[in-house]
Amino acid sequence: MNLLQRWFSKPGAVRRWALASVIANVGIIVTGGAVRLTESGLGCPEWPKCTEDSLVATPEMGVYGAIEFGNRVLTWVLVTIAVGALLAAWRRVPRRSSLVKLAFGACLYVPVQAVLGGITVWTGLNPWVVGLHFLASIPLVALSFALYVRSGEPDGEVVPLVPRPVVLLSRGLVATAAAVIVLGAIVTGSGPHAGDADTPRNGLDPALMSQFHADLVWLLVGLTVALIAALHAVKAPRPAIRAAYVLLVVELLQGVIGYTQYYLDLPVLLVGLHMLGAGVLWVAVVAVPFSLRRREPSTDAVPLHYEIHGEREGDVIVDRTEREQGDVAEDDEAKEPAV
Numbered sequence: 001m002n003l004l005q006r007w008f009s010k011p012g013a014v015r016r017w018a019l020a021s022v023i024a025n026v027g028i029i030v031t032g033g034a035v036r037l038t039e040s041g042l043g044c045p046e047w048p049k050c051t052e053d054s055l056v057a058t059p060e061m062g063v064y065g066a067i068e069f070g071n072r073v074l075t076w077v078l079v080t081i082a083v084g085a086l087l088a089a090w091r092r093v094p095r096r097s098s099l100v101k102l103a104f105g106a107c108l109y110v111p112v113q114a115v116l117g118g119i120t121v122w123t124g125l126n127p128w129v130v131g132l133h134f135l136a137s138i139p140l141v142a143l144s145f146a147l148y149v150r151s152g153e154p155d156g157e158v159v160p161l162v163p164r165p166v167v168l169l170s171r172g173l174v175a176t177a178a179a180v181i182v183l184g185a186i187v188t189g190s191g192p193h194a195g196d197a198d199t200p201r202n203g204l205d206p207a208l209m210s211q212f213h214a215d216l217v218w219l220l221v222g223l224t225v226a227l228i229a230a231l232h233a234v235k236a237p238r239p240a241i242r243a244a245y246v247l248l249v250v251e252l253l254q255g256v257i258g259y260t261q262y263y264l265d266l267p268v269l270l271v272g273l274h275m276l277g278a279g280v281l282w283v284a285v286v287a288v289p290f291s292l293r294r295r296e297p298s299t300d301a302v303p304l305h306y307e308i309h310g311e312r313e314g315d316v317i318v319d320r321t322e323r324e325q326g327d328v329a330e331d332d333e334a335k336e337p338a339v
Helices: 003-008 013-037 058-091 098-122 126-134 138-149 166-188 206-233 239-264 268-291 318-333
Strands: 158-160 293-295
Touching: 003 058, 003 126, 003 138, 013 058, 013 098, 013 126, 013 138, 013 268, 058 098, 058 138, 098 138, 126 138, 126 166, 138 268, 158 166, 166 268, 239 268, 268 293
Parallel strands: none
Antiparallel strands: 158 293
């Protein structure tokens, strides 16, 4: 098996690349936070070059230049992973257009995020642009997670596992979590960690913004508890209940970090952990709606054979003859009179 087959054609290749994309996109949230927390935001004062005369950071620029340029290099890691996921989706047998579209969307989105990073440099780390650059990672994480989930299920009809009101509650949960993250970025823009000592803040009251942010967090926790109660009431599948409990645990841990950093005057380490928690929280909340439904195998899907193709993610191996014989046998048993 050559290198191309090993990395892009083996069973489960799409799923592994998608998981790598989720991890990398959460990771760049943390490294972007590290740039801001170390006041390295203008360590490379130009974009796309680091300086007018150099594409990369120079020794004279010191640690700030190295940190900022290192974060820029990580963007190419995201590009590599996105392209890898697209190649794996394209070479998959049988090819599924849904996976190719998701992977292609991620490939297009990563450069957009990079350009936003350049605009933050051009605007001298304007706090609103910096916040937008952070928030640009949130849809990309969701897109990567969707690719991860979809690569592990067939392309057939979506079958809800819970009543519609519970599904709507889960969607409200996602919307509330998004609002929490947006307001968290606004709080950051009003706080002390600007990315550079001379960068102005957004002018909003940090205490007031933090209070609004905390209020939304408590609403999110309350909705999560309500969802857990609803899932138990409707006897939802165990994976769905487990996903809701995982979300609640992440919320509580993130809340502890948030309150602690606030009362300790925002130490750098805790702020960094809080940014990591934001990425993990988003993954956990996006996972909930996916856990509330499943997809049936498509009736016109190309059947695979174990001996030829091995195990493939998202495919159901179907022997139509055996299935029809099994259905006939069940009908015959049902017709037999009870003794």
